[in-house]
Amino acid sequence: MTVNNTVLGEIEKVKQLLAYGKFEQKTDALLDAFEYGEAGLDLIIQALHNSEVDVQEAAYWLLQENTEPRVKLALQAYNPYLFFKYLFTIERYTDEVRKIACVDISQELQTLVTCNYKNIIQVWNMQTQQVICTFQPEATKEFDQIAIAPNNHVLGLWNCNDYAEVWDLKTKEKIFTTHRRSDWFWYIAFSPDGQSFLNAVDGEICELWDIQIGEIISYISMFDLGHNFIYSNSQVLVSEEQGFDQNYEIWDWQTQQVICTLSLSGYMPVITVSRDQRFLLSGSRDNGTIKVWNIRTGHELCSLTSHSSSITGLAISSDGQRLFVWSGDSTVEVWGI
Known part of the structure; x- marks a missing residue:
């Protein structure tokens, strides 16, 4: 129970940084999100629609090597020309x-x-x-x-x-x-x-x-x-x-x-x-x-x-x-x- 509460607390911290942090804090938070399993992966996918294009690009590259079907679907629906x-x-x-x-x-x-x-x-x-x-x-x-x-x-x-x-x-x-x-x-x-x-x-x-x-x-x-x-x-x-x-x-x-x-x-x-x-x-x-x-x-x-x-x-x-x-x-x- 303690572990779950800790993970939930860290995920909430990542959410707050992605919403209100500086660019460097947001990219660090995306890297941290990988440690939190499915919930963390969801946050990276959601970051494809972050208000900052640079954060979207960071999430885009982090997801490139992932082979999960939902990740592939998210990338297929995304526009890479935003980063060109x-x-x-x-x-x-x-x-x-x-x-x-x-x-x-x-x-x-x-x-x-x-x-x-x-x-x-x-x-x-x-x-x-x-x-x-x-x-x-x-x-x-x-x-x-x-x-x-x-x-x-x-x-x-x-x-x-x-x-x-x-x-x-x-x-x-x-x-x-x-x-x-x-x-x-x-x-x-x-x-x-x-x-x-x-x-x-x-x-x-x-x-x-x-x-x-x-x-x-x-x-x-x-x-x-x-x-x-x-x-x-x-x-x-x-x-x-x-x-x-x-x-x-x-x-x-x-x-x-x-x-x-x-x-x-x-x-x-x-x-x-x-x-x-x-x-x-x-x-x-x-x-x-x-x-x-x-x-x-x-x-x-x-x-x-x-x-x-x-x-x-x-x-x-x-x-x-x-x-x-x-x-x-x-x-x-x-x-x-």
Whole structure:
């Protein structure tokens, strides 16, 4: 009975420090809470909603290694972008690559793929910032879109005005070139299984291509729905409602059902979606603001301010711990926790 009363007294002390203590006292109290079993763990989970963001961040990191289901649920419902800070800027990778035309991040490997305006494709190890491999397509026109298949074996290169090429990243050999020419290749993406890719023709009709046979196997018409297709990754599609309301619908890739609707301000916002499909990030081409949205509810969660006045590309690392902000010139900002 005496032990229980002691524990209860210590838990009450932790509660008081978390509510009224200074930052250092609050973080020390979170560490102490680990000693008090389930009740202490509850206090750490509750600290994810403390009035001080720094205390929330301390609780977030303390819970990272815990495997209990209720902890995982608490972390899944939390927004880590609250803690994202500017880390550094990559001015350029080599003297030859003065401008980065495309940025994408592989889903499992910490690699960055870039394409300069000479059409030289380079795959970089993000830890060492060294080139893993380099290859150059035969195309004479510049590629301005890159996508990596979920299995990390296939690379897609799309020329915005003409055609697409699909390459094997391991062998550096071309798998095929789309035989159908388009007036405008819009946003493109691989399917969740990596066996096909989606292309929006003129922003209205989505073509689904089979990679193995190099043929179109089905179509999705956005025109009939009054929407223009503007973004996709291997999980979701994003379409813009025709008109002046700037409403965007998020679609599930496989079910083709609308998940939520967002109202995004600014001209043609740059969009990316986290790997776990929980967050949509929209970057402004006008003022460098990055907004974070809950993809299930459509609510704005927080915003980040880039050093760039115009954002032209966003990419998220596979573990969700890094955000890459491309300003359209030779610089890529790196954000993270």
